[in-house]
Amino acid sequence: MTDHSETLALWPAPLASGAVDATVTVPGSKSVTNRALILAALAADPGWLRRPLRSRDTLLMADALRSLGIGIEETVSSSSAVSGLPQGRGESWRVIPGAPQAPATIDVGNAGTVMRFLPPLAALAEGPVRFDGDPRSHERPLGGLIDALRALGARVEDDGRGALPLTVHGAGSLDGGYVEVDASTSSQFISALLLSAPRFNQGIEVRHTGRTLPSMPHIRMTVDMLRKAGAQVDSPDSGGEPNVWRVTAGALLGRDVVVEPDLSNAQPFLAAALVTGGTVTIPDWPRQTTQPGDALRRIFTDMGGRCTLDDRGLTFSGTGRVRGIDADLSEVGELTPGIAAVAALAESESVLRGVAHLRLHETDRLAALTKEINSLGGDVTETSDGLRIRPRPLHSGVFHTYEDHRLATAGAILGLLVKDIEIENIATTGKTMPDFPDLWHRMLSGESD
Missing domain, CATH: 3.65.10.10 (Enolpyruvate transferase domain)
Structure with missing residues (x-):
């Protein structure tokens, strides 16, 4: 991993003033x-x-x-x-x-x-x-x-x-x-x-x-x-x-394809509801999908939330408590950074397994998450195939992103509850979600799409 923080702008991660309550329309997958x-x-x-x-x-x-x-x-x-x-x-x-x-x-x-x-x-x-x-x-x-x-x-x-x-x-x-x-x-x-x-x-x-x-x-x-x-x-x-x-x-058909919302990109908004004890609705959440992000319904419920899937979409609410989790994430590895951020804010220890391959993603995500959460006072250790996260009181600091969009959104989740976190190069979210900073601010202000 290379630290480019000296040349990249820092984004003050907004602190949540209370429980979020918003509808967020997530761009396509x-x-x-x-x-x-x-x-x-x-x-x-x-x-x-x-x-x-x-x-x-x-x-x-x-x-x-x-x-x-x-x-x-x-x-x-x-x-x-x-x-x-x-x-x-x-x-x-x-x-x-x-x-x-x-x-x-x-x-x-x-x-x-x-x-x-x-x-x-x-x-x-x-x-x-x-x-x-x-x-x-x-x-x-x-x-x-x-x-x-x-x-x-x-x-x-x-x-x-x-x-x-x-x-x-x-x-x-x-x-x-x-x-x-x-x-x-x-x-x-x-x-x-x-x-x-x-x-x-x-x-x-x-x-x-x-x-x-x-x-x-x-x-x-x-x-x-x-x-x-x-x-x-x-x-x-x-x-x-x-x-x-x-x-x-054989021949392939020319089709008219409607692209589903990117359920993995919905993760930080659902996490915001979980960690603040609030409610977020994601419109157009498909009832059946092959997207790995659909697993968030189960994972974040296991961590203390509750969800409803109906004609409005997915409505997810926090309960005021965030539990640690022991989870095999081998099929949904891209969700690991956001889950790790929530786990760092939980009441009990978490073990995230089955994600050794994340060392070869946009950056070495396991090393990056360990380094950045620990730099804020956390207690994260790498295992052979994942992370062990013991919650600790976190403090202000710079959260480096290593040009990785999911590191940037993980930092934003931490910034909801931890004062004065600055995220290096929030613009890296443009890889999959160019509107992220605006959507994040609108969620926190209670604006709905």
């Missing part, structure tokens, strides 16, 4: 938006994305697809300005598919979905496609995906790094077929191969060979979206062989 963009780009006919997330990660994906010759037209409904919807809620993107074009150069930023989902698609272009990104992107694992692409017939040049920068030399098509991959460092390796597989000559049969497979809900999301786009998918969840996914070659 990054995970759904970027998967839908890939599937639309590979479809046989044009498609629409309604209410896509407009953030750094999704704009990087859209720009990358444009550089490969895919048409993406953005339209904004005039009603969005009237209704006061957050950025992107009244927006639609029309995707005009086509054969991927090369040569091209793609900036992945530090977006895992862009650096992993696009190389298989680039292998379908005819010519070189170069991938590069932020300095941290060079440290994130790609070796398993690179090896799998080579086994499927792609030519990938990475100078033996198993990481960015790299160049995919597309031949206009990819054989596909059987491949083994160790996806224990990122479930995105599996999703990346499955998303483009309908366009491979033989489809694909992917076998995960590692011991563990993190973030399974994200693979289920990929499978669900592939099936809705017309792909034939055999998966462990549908009675198939454990750790094996098969996608048959």
Whole structure:
């Protein structure tokens, strides 16, 4: 981790004056938006994305697809300005598919979905496609995906790094077929191969060979979206062989997709209700979803809250007490920073398990959470696969974010109850939620969407 605090602005985290009471409309899901963009780009006919997330990660994906010759037209409904919807809620993107074009150069930023989902698609272009990104992107694992692409017939040049920068030399098509991959460092390796597989000559049969497979809900999301786009998918969840996914070659449908709210991005607002003993309503919370953020209903209830899911959405209330938790978060690792922040404010000890893979995310999230919470007077220790958090009275200080959006929102949660916390580079929330500071202030002022 690198400390850039001397060059980045500090944001005074607002202190809650009492129990929050607000309705917060959360922008669309990054995970759904970027998967839908890939599937639309590979479809046989044009498609629409309604209410896509407009953030750094999704704009990087859209720009990358444009550089490969895919048409993406953005339209904004005039009603969005009237209704006061957050950025992107009244927006639609029309995707005009086509054969991927090369040569091209793609900036992945530090977006895992862009650096992993696009190389298989680039292998379908005819010519070189170069991938590069932020300095941290060079440290994130790609070796398993690179090896799998080579086994499927792609030519990938990475100078033996198993990481960015790299160049995919597309031949206009990819054989596909059987491949083994160790996806224990990122479930995105599996999703990346499955998303483009309908366009491979033989489809694909992917076998995960590692011991563990993190973030399974994200693979289920990929499978669900592939099936809705017309792909034939055999998966462990549908009675198939454990750790094996098969996608048959075939045409994908151009669809009209309404993007769900990003349930993981709802986490800090639900946490605010929990730790202040208040109430927050998130409109449009889906009754059924593959998003990992849906697990917040159970996790935060276990930590002392209560929730109701009805036609208004999800209404979550704190009870005035916050309990520690012993939880396996292997399937919902991205929720760990926010849960850790709540746990630091709880009445009893928490143990968060199954998230060793977070050491390879936007930053080493386990080391960062330990360092930053402890710098405020906390008592957090790393375990082999997670964190042990013993609540202590916290004090003022600077909470560093390491260019990680979920570290920034975790710091904001702590700032609700701890005076004079300053968050380094709150703008890093623009990775998935550009409106976060404004939404946070509006929640605390009691404004409702």
